[in-house]
Structure formats: structure tokens, C-alpha cells
Amino acid sequence: MKRMPLALMTVSLLLAACSTTPTRPAASPVDVTVLGLNDFHGYLEPTSFPTNQPDPKDATKKLAINAGGIEAISAELIDARKANPNTIFVGGGDLIGASPINSGLLRDEPAVYALNGMGMKVSALGNHEFDQGLDELFRMQNGGCESNDKAKACKFDPNYKGATFKWIGANVKYNTASGKTGTPFAPYSIQEIGGAKIAFVGAVTKTTPGIVSPEGVSMLEFTDEADAVNAVIPELKAKKVDAIIMLIHEGGEISAGSTDDYSTVGCKTLNDQSPIVQIAKRVDVAVTAIISGHSHQGYNCLVPDPKGKDRIVIQGQQYGHLLQRLDLKVDKANHEVMTVRAANLVVNYDTRKANNTLDFAMTQIVGTANNKVAAIKNQFVATLGDPQIQRGIGNARNTETALGDIIADAQLAATQAQGSQIALMNPGGIRADLPDTTQIKADKSVNFGDVFAVQPFGNTMTVMTLTGQQIKDVLEQQFSGANAGTANKLLQVSAGFSYKYTLANPDGQRINIADITFKGAPINPAGSYRVAMNSFLGAGGDNFTVLKGGTNVVQLPNLADVDVLAAYLKANGPSLKNVVQGRITKL
Known part of the structure; x- marks a missing residue:
């Protein structure tokens, strides 16, 4: 489309009155x-x-x-x-x-x-x-x-x-x-x-x-x-x-x-x-x-x-x-x-x-608000391997991202005591790059305020058991129903888990279960897997209703997702880079 000059657009809405109509009041x-x-x-x-x-x-x-x-x-x-x-x-x-x-x-x-x-x-x-x-x-x-x-x-x-x-x-x-x-x-x-x-x-x-x-x-x-x-x-x-x-x-x-x-x-x-x-x-x-x-x-x-x-x-x-x-x-x-x-x-x-x-x-x-949260906001968390880890170009929610990979890994690491094998993270819950471009520091450090901006909702962690078939079904929900078309929401996944998808296929057939792997082997449709996620996702949020059918659900009300990420950054900061791991493949 040919670009118009940067002037205000005008749409005329006044219709000329016919001579046969009654006299209108003066404008x-x-x-x-x-x-x-x-x-x-x-x-x-x-x-x-x-x-x-x-x-x-x-x-x-x-x-x-x-x-x-x-x-x-x-x-x-x-x-x-x-x-x-x-x-x-x-x-x-x-x-x-x-x-x-x-x-x-x-x-x-x-x-x-x-x-x-x-x-x-x-x-x-x-x-x-x-x-x-x-x-x-x-x-x-x-x-x-x-x-x-x-x-x-x-x-x-x-x-x-x-x-x-x-x-x-x-x-x-x-x-x-x-x-x-x-x-x-x-x-x-x-x-x-x-x-x-x-x-x-x-x-x-x-x-x-x-x-x-x-x-x-x-x-x-x-x-x-x-x-x-x-x-x-x-x-x-x-x-x-x-x-x-x-x-x-x-x-x-x-x-x-x-x-x-x-x-x-x-x-x-x-x-x-x-x-x-x-x-x-x-x-x-x-x-x-x-x-x-x-x-x-x-x-x-x-x-x-x-x-x-x-x-x-x-x-x-x-x-x-x-x-x-x-x-x-x-x-x-x-x-x-x-x-x-x-x-x-x-x-x-x-x-x-x-x-x-x-x-x-x-x-x-601004000053009053900053003063009231300064003690928490300014707490040093970690030094990263890169100045910034991103959530995707233009806040993309339909692609794997470097920050999404790290958050999923953090949630998996934090829930080992509950037997977690896989972690899933909804992309809509990732609200900022780490840190925002305006907050990038020369020493590659991040504070708690930077981490909070990434996950500000106050969600806690949930772990549940899903069958291999349920995992396939929840992955299919990334592309169907309310998540169809331009609303695709690609779940971010943890290390050791990967899958491939074909967007052109019909609903329910975009993922071949043989293309979903855990530790290098295809998942078993009848097998059971312990899966970690935030409480919002675990309640079926973002239209992932299959997760409501999980069993042996463990709620961790004292384990906030933002604290999980902060702890993981603190333990692994220098090794974390702005690199997409390639766990999700579009065919």
C-alpha cells in the first residue's frame, strides 16, 4: 500500500441534505x-x-x-x-x-x-x-x-x-x-x-x-x-x-x-x-x-x-x-x-x-512508588551470560524464545522434589525481556525488579501427572479453538522435551505423537509423566483446558514463579545466553 503523508486521516460523515427534506437547524x-x-x-x-x-x-x-x-x-x-x-x-x-x-x-x-x-x-x-x-x-x-x-x-x-x-x-x-x-x-x-x-x-x-x-x-x-x-x-x-x-x-x-x-x-x-x-x-x-x-x-x-x-x-x-x-x-x-x-x-x-x-x-x-519498592526492586539477582535474554521479536507468542526456554528450565529445576520430568510455560505470561532494553547494564546484571517485570502475575507452581496422549492433546490446543489463527500460543518447554508441528494440518492433527520426544525417545501415549507449570496454566488458563484433566495434582502455594526464576538465574546466570535452544520445530 502506498503510504500517505503523516497527516491526520479525515473521513467525512456529513451527508448533503436534499432540497425536499425539512429545514435542518443551523450547524x-x-x-x-x-x-x-x-x-x-x-x-x-x-x-x-x-x-x-x-x-x-x-x-x-x-x-x-x-x-x-x-x-x-x-x-x-x-x-x-x-x-x-x-x-x-x-x-x-x-x-x-x-x-x-x-x-x-x-x-x-x-x-x-x-x-x-x-x-x-x-x-x-x-x-x-x-x-x-x-x-x-x-x-x-x-x-x-x-x-x-x-x-x-x-x-x-x-x-x-x-x-x-x-x-x-x-x-x-x-x-x-x-x-x-x-x-x-x-x-x-x-x-x-x-x-x-x-x-x-x-x-x-x-x-x-x-x-x-x-x-x-x-x-x-x-x-x-x-x-x-x-x-x-x-x-x-x-x-x-x-x-x-x-x-x-x-x-x-x-x-x-x-x-x-x-x-x-x-x-x-x-x-x-x-x-x-x-x-x-x-x-x-x-x-x-x-x-x-x-x-x-x-x-x-x-x-x-x-x-x-x-x-x-x-x-x-x-x-x-x-x-x-x-x-x-x-x-x-x-x-x-x-x-x-x-x-x-x-x-x-x-x-x-x-x-x-x-x-x-x-x-x-514515580518517585514515591519507586521509593516504596526500592528495597526489593534493587536486590541483585545474577550476572547473565549476555546483556539481555529476549522473549521474542515483537513479543511473539507463536515461536520458541530464549527466555521461554530458560523459564521452563527454571520451573523444572524447582519442582524436582515433586517428580517433575517436563515443564510447560505459557508465552503470554512472559511480559518483558530480561532486562528491558532501557534497563540493560554494562555488567550484564539483573535485579529483582527486572525479574518481576518478566513474571508479574504472582502465580505459584503446580505439578500434575499427564498421559502421553494428554500431552499431545494440550500441544494441539496451541493451534485450535480460541488459540487458532493469529492467536497461536506456543508453549515453551524444558530441556529434554521436544516436538515438531505442521501448522497447515487440520485441527487435532498438527502434531504426530511420534514427533513428541522425551529424553530422545517418543513419548508413550499411555505412559504417565510429571509435568510442572504455573498455577494459571494448571487451571486451564490461556484455553489449555486439557490440563484440567491432570491427576495427582500438587499445588505449591509458597513457591512463586518469579522466585523460581530468580533462584535459577542466581544459580546459573553466567551460563545463560540469548540463544533459542531449538526444542520446537515447525515443519
């Missing part, structure tokens, strides 16, 4: 700016972001900058509000959860306070908002210290006050087993901005039950996203809102082979099988634009609505590296949007720091 336009943040994950500080610009020191590489961080995000918002007072800040979900140690160890209260301070008004729910269960999410919303982890809750503020913005989700409902009816969260929020009534309607991926700890959402059901949003459109129209924006924690990715990226304006190369494309094609035409998330991709695309007309679908990558921007010209008199433009804005921390334009109020939050 009463107001300019509204919407800035969106998705997949923030409590990243208070900047992290490395590969831009689309060539590195002036090496033209074969892309320039990497420090991007995001609450000091720079807030500064962008301050500038935007100066340029247009009719600016609103909203979220696309996963604002909390899977967070670095300076937020995660404080139950993400610093992240919530930062978003409060930046004036966020409303956000879609994300799946990670449910990581600690519904009751804890209510606490994050409403405040208080009654938590399922009192060692972390109210340690940032002893009187935690909750979020001043509202999480919304039209497709989250109580199920019949809960004994409750209705919805735990509002489906939408109407915000008045410059006299215009802008409705934000929210949804979270319907796959949430399969990708969070099941017990935390056992009382909920997550319905079809498009159906749920469409169901509230008549109500919003009756309220005579002037625009409807959808905030959804579900996403997609640019099709393989395309050169489009986060800065491409009006791309039409979103993979057609991506969940967000399938949803967007069904969402009511009354929705002006869709702010998305979940896939941690940067794109600014057009997807046909149910009438075939192009509609903006945008996502801002992850960790605050990008802000999604929509500029709307709203006709208040006739309750319609005249034009809408879209762009992804790079939040360049380096430039703002150099120009001394970071927000000092946010600097204070």
Missing part, C-alpha cells in the same frame, strides 16, 4: 479531541520503543527511543488541552495488571492514581483488569483496603481512594450461577465536552474467561462484543448524543507482508481474520470510530461498517508508547459528527526529558 459545530491509552499495564516509567525511523548510527536498524511513562504521557495531555480545551482522555483496557514492580507490587494503586491525575474519564474493561478477580476490581474502582492481597493493598496510600474514572463493559454480565442478575459495570458513559454529548460504549474481549484465572470470573459471562454494543445504540440515540465512540479491549494486527505500521494513515491491511475486524464489520453504523486494544499493535486503519462505509479502527501499541488521537467536528444542533480525523502520537520520553517538559506531578508519583 452548531464544536471541535472535540479524544486521546486514548490502551494496554498501559501500569508502566509508570518509559520503556524501549522501536520507531519506524532508521537508526542514524546503523541504517540497517530502526531507531529505538524511550517512550511512554506517566511523566511524558501527562505532558502530551497538558499540551493537547492547551491546544483544545475540549479534550478528553479515555482508555482501551488493560490499564492495570501484568505491571512492573513499582506498580504491581503496590497492587497497581500508583497506576490508578496517575490516571486519575491525568484526568482520565472512562475506560473499557480489559481482561487484565480481572486478573485478581471481580471483588478486587471493584476495590480498584471504588477504593478501600479490603483486598485479597493485603500485603500489597494500600501500601502506596493507606487510604486508597479508587479510580475517579469509570470502567465500562456492555458485554460483561452476571451468569445464572452467580445468583445475581444484571451487569456489574455500566455499558456506556456519556461525557459532555464543549457542550457536545459524546457517548463512549465499552466492551472487553469475549475470550476473557480463557485468559484470566478462571475462578476470578466464575460468576460472570462475557457475551459477543458487537451484539452487546449494538443493543445499547437505540438507548444512546434516544438520549440524543452527538457522537458514539466504541472503546473495546480486542484487537488485530497488520497482515503479514504489509509495510503499514503505527504511523500509516488509513491503512486497509488489518488481517481480515483479526477479531477486531470481524467485530467492526458488525458494529452499528452509528458508532463513529473504534478505539481498540489487547493485541499490543500500533495501527490506524479503516474497516468497512455494516453498510460498507469505511470507519476508523485504531490502536496505540502498548505501555503508553503511543496515544490514539481522534479529532471530531461535532454538530450539536443536529446531533451528528461532521468529520473525524485519526492519528497515533508517539510519546517520546527522551525528547521531553531533554526539553524539560515532563510533568513534575507525575514525577512525584
Whole structure:
């Protein structure tokens, strides 16, 4: 696709009135700016972001900058509000959860306070908002210290006050087993901005039950996203809102082979099988634009609505590296949007720091959070054999990675007393390189904060017995059901275990059991094997439901996965390198 200039995309939405129609009220336009943040994950500080610009020191590489961080995000918002007072800040979900140690160890209260301070008004729910269960999410919303982890809750503020913005989700409902009816969260929020009534309607991926700890959402059901949003459109129209924006924690990715990226304006190369494309094609035409998330991709695309007309679908990558921007010209008199433009804005921390334009109020939050966790965060763990061990290019979850190999080996080593022979690690649980590029040290050392960023969920270890056939079946689930297509989740495996797969084969036939080997020999379908994993995976998380059928299950509640990794690094650090071991082969 030919790349358009880096200007804002404009889609005209105003239809010429026929001369036979009744006289319309004179247009009463107001300019509204919407800035969106998705997949923030409590990243208070900047992290490395590969831009689309060539590195002036090496033209074969892309320039990497420090991007995001609450000091720079807030500064962008301050500038935007100066340029247009009719600016609103909203979220696309996963604002909390899977967070670095300076937020995660404080139950993400610093992240919530930062978003409060930046004036966020409303956000879609994300799946990670449910990581600690519904009751804890209510606490994050409403405040208080009654938590399922009192060692972390109210340690940032002893009187935690909750979020001043509202999480919304039209497709989250109580199920019949809960004994409750209705919805735990509002489906939408109407915000008045410059006299215009802008409705934000929210949804979270319907796959949430399969990708969070099941017990935390056992009382909920997550319905079809498009159906749920469409169901509230008549109500919003009756309220005579002037625009409807959808905030959804579900996403997609640019099709393989395309050169489009986060800065491409009006791309039409979103993979057609991506969940967000399938949803967007069904969402009511009354929705002006869709702010998305979940896939941690940067794109600014057009997807046909149910009438075939192009509609903006945008996502801002992850960790605050990008802000999604929509500029709307709203006709208040006739309750319609005249034009809408879209762009992804790079939040360049380096430039703002150099120009001394970071927000000092946010600097204070970062400093307070860091001070409260410093004693734990700064503990030396190990010196590695390489400066960094990576989790895969672009956070790939469909390939074996050097860091995935090491984590699986660590879990196997830690559970020998329980008879473990094999370990499995879900790639979605690996949240950062070790260390992040911004934290690489000349002496190749890592501290506990670096390790925590890799595995921030607080999972513990589980060991169970699986038959050889069950092992084959769970490996097949990497490519089927909710993990099919672009959602493949390649389990990372420990030393001594390997397998081959053929992606082109049908469901259930991608792996020949003779190509699954343990200690060099094919596994026995009827044989029994002791398998270690984290507690999330052991409960069937990430749609690996076969694991629910394991027997002789041993839970190790005092053996945290992050501590397991730290101990392994400490024992083996200098020998650990950024090398993929080749345990998984794609045929």
C-alpha cells in the first residue's frame, strides 16, 4: 500500500441534505479531541520503543527511543488541552495488571492514581483488569483496603481512594450461577465536552474467561462484543448524543507482508481474520470510530461498517508508547459528527526529558512508588551470560524464545522434589525481556525488579501427572479453538522435551505423537509423566483446558514463579545466553 503523508486521516460523515427534506437547524459545530491509552499495564516509567525511523548510527536498524511513562504521557495531555480545551482522555483496557514492580507490587494503586491525575474519564474493561478477580476490581474502582492481597493493598496510600474514572463493559454480565442478575459495570458513559454529548460504549474481549484465572470470573459471562454494543445504540440515540465512540479491549494486527505500521494513515491491511475486524464489520453504523486494544499493535486503519462505509479502527501499541488521537467536528444542533480525523502520537520520553517538559506531578508519583519498592526492586539477582535474554521479536507468542526456554528450565529445576520430568510455560505470561532494553547494564546484571517485570502475575507452581496422549492433546490446543489463527500460543518447554508441528494440518492433527520426544525417545501415549507449570496454566488458563484433566495434582502455594526464576538465574546466570535452544520445530 502506498503510504500517505503523516497527516491526520479525515473521513467525512456529513451527508448533503436534499432540497425536499425539512429545514435542518443551523450547524452548531464544536471541535472535540479524544486521546486514548490502551494496554498501559501500569508502566509508570518509559520503556524501549522501536520507531519506524532508521537508526542514524546503523541504517540497517530502526531507531529505538524511550517512550511512554506517566511523566511524558501527562505532558502530551497538558499540551493537547492547551491546544483544545475540549479534550478528553479515555482508555482501551488493560490499564492495570501484568505491571512492573513499582506498580504491581503496590497492587497497581500508583497506576490508578496517575490516571486519575491525568484526568482520565472512562475506560473499557480489559481482561487484565480481572486478573485478581471481580471483588478486587471493584476495590480498584471504588477504593478501600479490603483486598485479597493485603500485603500489597494500600501500601502506596493507606487510604486508597479508587479510580475517579469509570470502567465500562456492555458485554460483561452476571451468569445464572452467580445468583445475581444484571451487569456489574455500566455499558456506556456519556461525557459532555464543549457542550457536545459524546457517548463512549465499552466492551472487553469475549475470550476473557480463557485468559484470566478462571475462578476470578466464575460468576460472570462475557457475551459477543458487537451484539452487546449494538443493543445499547437505540438507548444512546434516544438520549440524543452527538457522537458514539466504541472503546473495546480486542484487537488485530497488520497482515503479514504489509509495510503499514503505527504511523500509516488509513491503512486497509488489518488481517481480515483479526477479531477486531470481524467485530467492526458488525458494529452499528452509528458508532463513529473504534478505539481498540489487547493485541499490543500500533495501527490506524479503516474497516468497512455494516453498510460498507469505511470507519476508523485504531490502536496505540502498548505501555503508553503511543496515544490514539481522534479529532471530531461535532454538530450539536443536529446531533451528528461532521468529520473525524485519526492519528497515533508517539510519546517520546527522551525528547521531553531533554526539553524539560515532563510533568513534575507525575514525577512525584514515580518517585514515591519507586521509593516504596526500592528495597526489593534493587536486590541483585545474577550476572547473565549476555546483556539481555529476549522473549521474542515483537513479543511473539507463536515461536520458541530464549527466555521461554530458560523459564521452563527454571520451573523444572524447582519442582524436582515433586517428580517433575517436563515443564510447560505459557508465552503470554512472559511480559518483558530480561532486562528491558532501557534497563540493560554494562555488567550484564539483573535485579529483582527486572525479574518481576518478566513474571508479574504472582502465580505459584503446580505439578500434575499427564498421559502421553494428554500431552499431545494440550500441544494441539496451541493451534485450535480460541488459540487458532493469529492467536497461536506456543508453549515453551524444558530441556529434554521436544516436538515438531505442521501448522497447515487440520485441527487435532498438527502434531504426530511420534514427533513428541522425551529424553530422545517418543513419548508413550499411555505412559504417565510429571509435568510442572504455573498455577494459571494448571487451571486451564490461556484455553489449555486439557490440563484440567491432570491427576495427582500438587499445588505449591509458597513457591512463586518469579522466585523460581530468580533462584535459577542466581544459580546459573553466567551460563545463560540469548540463544533459542531449538526444542520446537515447525515443519
